Amino acid sequence: MLDKNTISEDFKTIQGHICKELEMADGKGSFLLDPWDRAEGGGGLTRIMTGGEIIAKGGVAFSAVHGPTPDKILKKLKLEKSDFFATGVSIVIHPLSPMVPIIHMNIRYFEMSNGVYWFGGGIDLTPHYVIPEDAAFFHQQLKALCDGFNADYYPKFKNWADDYFYLPHRKETRGIGGIFFDRLTETSDQSAEKIFQFVKEVGYLFPKVYAHFMKKNATIPYGEAERAWQALRRGRYVEFNLVWDAGTKFGLDTNGRTESILMSMPPQAAWQYNQQPIEGSAEKFTLDHLKKGIDWINFGL
Amino acid sequence: MLDKNTISEDFKTIQGHICKELEMADGKGSFLLDPWDRAEGGGGLTRIMTGGEIIAKGGVAFSAVHGPTPDKILKKLKLEKSDFFATGVSIVIHPLSPMVPIIHMNIRYFEMSNGVYWFGGGIDLTPHYVIPEDAAFFHQQLKALCDGFNADYYPKFKNWADDYFYLPHRKETRGIGGIFFDRLTETSDQSAEKIFQFVKEVGYLFPKVYAHFMKKNATIPYGEAERAWQALRRGRYVEFNLVWDAGTKFGLDTNGRTESILMSMPPQAAWQYNQQPIEGSAEKFTLDHLKKGIDWINFGL
Numbered sequence: 001m002l003d004k005n006t007i008s009e010d011f012k013t014i015q016g017h018i019c020k021e022l023e024m025a026d027g028k029g030s031f032l033l034d035p036w037d038r039a040e041g042g043g044g045l046t047r048i049m050t051g052g053e054i055i056a057k058g059g060v061a062f063s064a065v066h067g068p069t070p071d072k073i074l075k076k077l078k079l080e081k082s083d084f085f086a087t088g089v090s091i092v093i094h095p096l097s098p099m100v101p102i103i104h105m106n107i108r109y110f111e112m113s114n115g116v117y118w119f120g121g122g123i124d125l126t127p128h129y130v131i132p133e134d135a136a137f138f139h140q141q142l143k144a145l146c147d148g149f150n151a152d153y154y155p156k157f158k159n160w161a162d163d164y165f166y167l168p169h170r171k172e173t174r175g176i177g178g179i180f181f182d183r184l185t186e187t188s189d190q191s192a193e194k195i196f197q198f199v200k201e202v203g204y205l206f207p208k209v210y211a212h213f214m215k216k217n218a219t220i221p222y223g224e225a226e227r228a229w230q231a232l233r234r235g236r237y238v239e240f241n242l243v244w245d246a247g248t249k250f251g252l253d254t255n256g257r258t259e260s261i262l263m264s265m266p267p268q269a270a271w272q273y274n275q276q277p278i279e280g281s282a283e284k285f286t287l288d289h290l291k292k293g294i295d296w297i298n299f300g301l
Numbered sequence: 302m303l304d305k306n307t308i309s310e311d312f313k314t315i316q317g318h319i320c321k322e323l324e325m326a327d328g329k330g331s332f333l334l335d336p337w338d339r340a341e342g343g344g345g346l347t348r349i350m351t352g353g354e355i356i357a358k359g360g361v362a363f364s365a366v367h368g369p370t371p372d373k374i375l376k377k378l379k380l381e382k383s384d385f386f387a388t389g390v391s392i393v394i395h396p397l398s399p400m401v402p403i404i405h406m407n408i409r410y411f412e413m414s415n416g417v418y419w420f421g422g423g424i425d426l427t428p429h430y431v432i433p434e435d436a437a438f439f440h441q442q443l444k445a446l447c448d449g450f451n452a453d454y455y456p457k458f459k460n461w462a463d464d465y466f467y468l469p470h471r472k473e474t475r476g477i478g479g480i481f482f483d484r485l486t487e488t489s490d491q492s493a494e495k496i497f498q499f500v501k502e503v504g505y506l507f508p509k510v511y512a513h514f515m516k517k518n519a520t521i522p523y524g525e526a527e528r529a530w531q532a533l534r535r536g537r538y539v540e541f542n543l544v545w546d547a548g549t550k551f552g553l554d555t556n557g558r559t560e561s562i563l564m565s566m567p568p569q570a571a572w573q574y575n576q577q578p579i580e581g582s583a584e585k586f587t588l589d590h591l592k593k594g595i596d597w598i599n600f601g602l
Contacts (some may be wrong), residue, residue, distance in 0.1 A: 033577065049576045059574065169553040169562075231569065238570075239563075241453060242543035243553060252470040259575045261470075262540075267573075268532065271537075271566035272359065273349045274335065 002117075002192050005224065007109045008064040008087035010196075012045070012108070014203035017045050017260060021207035022093070025214045028053035029142040031060060036257060037135040042085075043069035046260045050267070054218045056205050058093040059263030067259065069112060070254050083113040087123075089203060090265040096189055098230035099128035101134065101175070101213055102237060104264070105206040106247075112122070117143045117192075119199050120182035122157065124165050126175030126237060128230045130286040133294040135176045141209050142179050145296060146268045149198045150190065167240050172290040174240045176239035229283050231270035263294050303418075303493050307364040308410045313346070315408070315504035316363040316390050320348050320427060321395070322508035323361070326515045327412035328355035337558060340366035343386075343455035347561045351568070354521045355401060357392040361562030370413060371555050380455040384414040389422075390504060392461030394431060394511065399531035400521035402428035402435070402476070402514055403538060405565070406507040407548075408500045418493075420500045423458065424507055425466050427538060428530045431587040435514065436477045436597040442510050443480050450499045451491065460481045463593040468541050474589040475541045487516075530584050532571035539570050 008038065022216050029052020037043040043131040044063030049055050064087040074081065088108030111117035125138050140173050141160070146153035157179035165174035179202075186192045197282045241248050275282035310366075320332045330353020339342040345364030350356050365388040375382065389409030393437045393469035396403065405425050412418035426439050440459070458480035466475035542549050542565050552562040578584035 046574075051573070057572075057574075081441060116402060158575045163460065168556075169559045235566065239543060243550070249544070255469075261412075262572065263574055265572035268569060270569045270572045271353070271358075271563065272568075273358075274560045274562055 002196055004085050004087070004109070004111060007196065010107070010201070011064075011087050011107065011127050012062050012199060013091050014200065015045070015047065015060055017204070018089070018091065019060050021211060022049070022058065025207070026052040026054050029055050029058075029290065031058075032246075036260070038063075038065050038067075038257070041065060041150075044257070044260065046257075046261060046263060052096070054095055054097065054214045056094050056096040058266040059260075060092065060290035061090045061260050061263060062258075063088060063260070071249075072250070072254055077116075079112070079114070079116070084110065085112075086110045089205065090260075094212070094234065094266045095218070097218050097220070097232075098222050098226040100217045101125045102234075102266075103206075103210050103213075105202070107203050109199070116187045118183040119203055120184065122161060123162050123179060123202060124175060124180065125211070126233070127275035127286070128226075128233045129282050130176060130289045130298045132296070135294075136216070136299060137212070138176065138178065138209060139296040141205060144199055145205050146179065146203075149194065152214055153181075153198075158257075159293075161246065165240065166292065167236065167241070167244060170196040170235065170236065170239070172287070173292055174237065175290070175294060176294070177292075212214075228270070228291045229277075232272060232275060233269060234266035234269040235271045235285075237264075237266055240296040241265070303497055305386050305388070305412060308497065311501060312388050312390050312408065312410070312504070313363050315501065316348065316361055319390070319392065320361050320503070322512060323350070323356065323359065325510040326508070327353040327355050330359075332359075335560075339364075339366045339368075339558070339563070342366060345539065345558070345561060347558075347564060349564060350403050353397070355396055355398065355515045357395050357397040360561075362391045362561050362564060363563070364389060371479055373491055373551070374435070375435070378417075380413070380417075385411065386413075387411045387469040391561075391565075392507065395535065395567045396515070396519070398521070399429040399523050399527040399534075400518050401518045402426045403535075403567075404507075404511050404514075408502070408504050410495070410500070412496075419484040419486045420496050421485065422503055423465075423479060423481035423498055424503060424510070425462050425476060425479035425481065427534070428587070429527075429534045430583050431477060431590045433597070433600045435518070436595075437600060438513070439477065439479065439510060440597040442506060442557045446499075446502055446506050447480065449502075450495065454482075454499075456533075460569060460594075466541065467593065468545060468550065469535065470544070471537065471540070473537065473588070474593055475538065476591070477595070477597060478593075529571070530578075533573060533576060534587075535567035535570040536572045538565075538567055542566070 009190040029049040031047040031049045034046045042065035046061045049058045069082050069084040091105040093103050107121035143154040160213045161180035164180045168250040309317040326423040330350040332350045335347040343366035347362045350359045370383050370385040383547050392406040408422035461480035462478040465481045485496045552588040
């Protein structure tokens with residue numbers, strides 16, 4: 001039987017580890033601490049970096065909240081009145097360079113006083129420029145981690161990410177996907193302890209993967225054209241998060257902590273009416289590959 | 302009895318008039334034409350200005366669409382299957398200078414084959430810096446127009462705008478409001494013809510009011526600090542439109558024309574974690590006055 005306090009403590013440890021690793025990889029920026037309390041119970045610690053050498057704006061948020069389950073959740077899940085406990089770590093990093101991808105990671109645990117519980121989370125990558133080699137590396141890392149637990153995880157969670165991180169109004173995926181999973185609970189072939197272990201490993205994989213891209217891509221030269229494209233892609237990131245992301249919508253709808261929810265917003269974003277990249281450009285290649293169902297590990301082989 | 306083609310033709314005339322007046326007031330920019338067809342019936346003409354002397358990015362969109370009423374509307378209105386016709390003019394102008402307000406105007410007509418019809422619309426102003434004199438002028442103009450039709454209009458539509466253009470997650474109004482009205486249909490004291498006349502006058506008032514602000518405020522000096530604040534306020538505009546605006550949500554949900562819906566996005570926007578203006582600043586004054594229920598006409602008197 002898992003203990004919720006063990007879970008939230010391990011999550012907080014993961015937050016600290018990730019911040020330390022990202023600060024090391026950045027070499028200049030450091031995370032400020034913004035602790036907060038929730039009137040109805042619990043609180044969190046939001047950690048923000050701005051103006052790093054590589055990270056323009058990044059947030060690594062931990063929270064552990066509890067209290068009466070909000071009516072909107074009870075209604076959605078068709079449940080009787082109960083108390084809830086929720087803890088998680090959420091990350092969005094917007095890099096300075098358009099050659100470094102935006103990344104998002106989340107691990108979360110939710111339980112109710114009636115015994116219902118589950119884990120959720122994932123990691124997904126949003127390159128401003130799709131680079132097949134990077135996409136293959138990223139998905140290989142995720143697949144290796146998943147395969148260590150369950151051979152079904154990677155294909156299932158990869159498809160789930162493709163479906164979740166999708167902008168129907170643009171017919172584009174947010175980026176090259178990754179893994180997304182929700183409502184993981186014990187079954188005949190996976191114990192709660194095993195799922196918890198998997199979720200923690202997702203947390204520990206995150207800084208390794210992102211430090212790789214920080215190191216590899218931050219020195220790639222770029223100019224004004226790439227900055228302009230980055231701003232437009234950040235605009236799409238805003239569109240996804242504000243229009244389609246279930247977590248953002250739910251948080252804003254249920255009087256969540258706005259600054260922590262919207263730490264995912266980029267430092268700047270831009271919009272142009274009906275912008276179309278030219279044929280044969282890296283921008284066009286990117287747009288053409290923001291699609292569901294691409295097998296990134298074997299792409300181009 | 303009103304004829305729908307007369308309404309859409311008059312709306313299109315208003316679009317042309319507004320573009321001409323805005324081009325004159327700007328002195329440099331001109332509106333490009335982007336006509337489009339809707340597969341299910343009808344189409345529109347989106348007109349976009351970018352890089353004007355005063356207007357950084359502005360859209361003046363006309364559309365007249367028809368076909369089977371989308372299921373989402375039927376469900377919402379609890380109606381039987383029917384055909385619909387909808388026509389309207391929608392405008393959002395983002396000025397270059399932070400001293401010039403953002404403005405939005407919309408006039409629309411909707412009817413169904415079962416005889417149900419209504420008009421809607423409004424004008425609201427989003428100054429980057431709240432200037433009481435400007436707010437008073439704006440609301441006086443709206444009140445004068447409303448009072449010419451019905452003494453109840455201004456107070457009712459002013460409150461409606463306060464409630465509609467509101468960001469619950471920020472506890473802020475989008476700007477200083479204006480008028481907002483919906484589902485106006487004939488009653489014992491207002492004929493359909495009279496409502497149509499009112500709606501058209503809203504359309505014709507728009508360029509007069511905005512040209513006033515363009516002329517009066519575009520020469521006010523500003524610097525980097527004001528530009529930075531403008532970018533943050535544009536971020537709030539994005540938040541309202543993508544998270545809370547019913548029209549935007551509905552359009553994106555029902556496979557509307559994305560580029561026309563999102564022409565309301567600013568050219569650039571910015572986000573800062575937990576940004577707080579300093580006491581006594583013009584930015585703080587602005588934030589303190591993004592509230593519902595302010596009597597702008599008599600403000601400070």
